[in-house]
Amino acid sequence: MAKADEAAAVITVEGLQDLLRAIRARGYRAIGPTLQNQAIVYDDIESIDDLPRGWTDEQDGGLYRLTRREDEALFGYSVGPQSWKKFLHEPRLRLWTAERRGEDTSVTPEAPPSDRLAFIGVRACEIRAIEIQDRVLVGDLYVDPHYKARREGALIVALNCGKAGGTCFCVSMHAGPRVKHGFDIALTELLDGTEHVFLVETGSDEGRAILEQIPHDLASSREVDAAEAVIAQTASSMGRQMRSDDLNELLMNNLEHPRWNEVATRCLTCANCTLVCPTCFCTSVEDASDLTGERAERWRRWDSCFTMDFSYIHGGSVRASTKSRYRQWMTHKLATWIDQFGSSGCVGCGRCITWCPVGIDITEEVCAIRGCDASAEESV
Known part of the structure; x- marks a missing residue:
């Protein structure tokens, strides 16, 4: 799971709460999955109590509904109606304001945002989507300054998928379900009936600094193998397939x-x-x-x-x-x-x-x- 020179760690559910607390203490606004209006949507979170504990989703063509799980998984769903695009490339944004005072007119561009966002529970397909928007909005001659400011200040806490949705086909598009790069911290949720923990990998200096601030243990080979099995099971249970090479x-x-x-x-x-x-x-x-x-x-x-x-x-x-x-x-x-x-x-x-x-x-x-x-x- 982790890079050869970096050992994976393990944190408990309480450790995840510590992780959120450490992220907020470093000045980030934490955003993650919440239950609202019978859907899982991304919004501000302060604790693990805001997460959709014990809920999953059922998806098919033109169908979405939430159902209860038989366990207390915090991330036991696939993806909801929103993506992280909502926060990076905002649905509605004021670009400038013009004011006239007598004969004088002034135009004031909207300043790029200064707050730093931490995205909690970002799937591999969503990281790939962010990379694609990076290419479009900041990767060429014309740069979107508002997107650039949001993107550069964002902390990515990724999640290896433990459940494929009924309409998922990320394997076909080589976009998941394993998180390979583009994250600061990556989690894999492990539940075996008696233990509920998270395998943790770090992908940046910021991610490593945050992990050092919270209680964690070195992952055992059993836990690493269990995380591999979770990802493999998800990859083999895609709801859709699509040949994509041509x-x-x-x-x-x-x-x-x-x-x-x-x-x-x-x-x-x-x-x-x-x-x-x-x-x-x-x-x-x-x-x-x-x-x-x-x-x-x-x-x-x-x-x-x-x-x-x-x-x-x-x-x-x-x-x-x-x-x-x-x-x-x-x-x-x-x-x-x-x-x-x-x-x-x-x-x-x-x-x-x-x-x-x-x-x-x-x-x-x-x-x-x-x-x-x-x-x-x-x-x-």
Whole structure:
């Protein structure tokens, strides 16, 4: 599990509480999974009592519900409707404020945030999604200063998945379930009926400094093997599969495939899939002013390629049909994203399947274009 020169540690459930306390003491705002509105969502946490102890989720196409587990796992779910994108690439952000005083007008850009965030329970697929957004928003000539400030100050407490969701296919996208890099601290939750502990790995100097502040023991070979078994079991129980080695060529060679017409009869163009996706980054800007005309603001908000206005230019929308908008989303996510950024834009989290009101399944659509039986689709 851990690097060859770093031994894994073990902490108890009480040790996890100590970990949260140490993180907060270092000036971080701790954010993690909480139970709200019959879903697991990310929000501020102060203690392990805020975590979804003993709860899990059931997911399928267009279906999400919480159910009780038979144990007291703190992270015994897959992923909820939100991703960490909500905190790094905010849904709505004021960009600047303009004020007029007589003949003078001043424009004040919105200052980048200064608070430091600690993300608790970040899955491997979500770390991969953050890396993809890094490439888009700070990895090129034009840098988003607000994203950059959030990202540089963030502490990542990762989690090796102990449960695959019904719509997960991260193995197919080489994005999980094992956390390999991009973390400060990584946890694996271990429950065997008598013992409830966490295997801990560190991936940065900050992570090592935090671990040194809390009680911990050196992990035994039995505990390391148990963590390996948890990850292996999760990898072997994916809810979906999708061959991913040839997606760019497959989709670009089938832009007029009849399946695009078929899926368009079901798609509501509601944009749910893009809003829950951890990598989608499209935005629009809105200007607003007060009634006196003395103050104006520009706001950036999430947008979606599924909305008619998103591709509007003088004379109308470039993608007026449902078919063209669904095709744009799927081909960009799985194919032309590779041309733009060097990787797929999909991490296999399955959110787009779960939160589609009519249960459209991206893995099924790929399989249909490939001309295969969905039950026989294999990951590569």
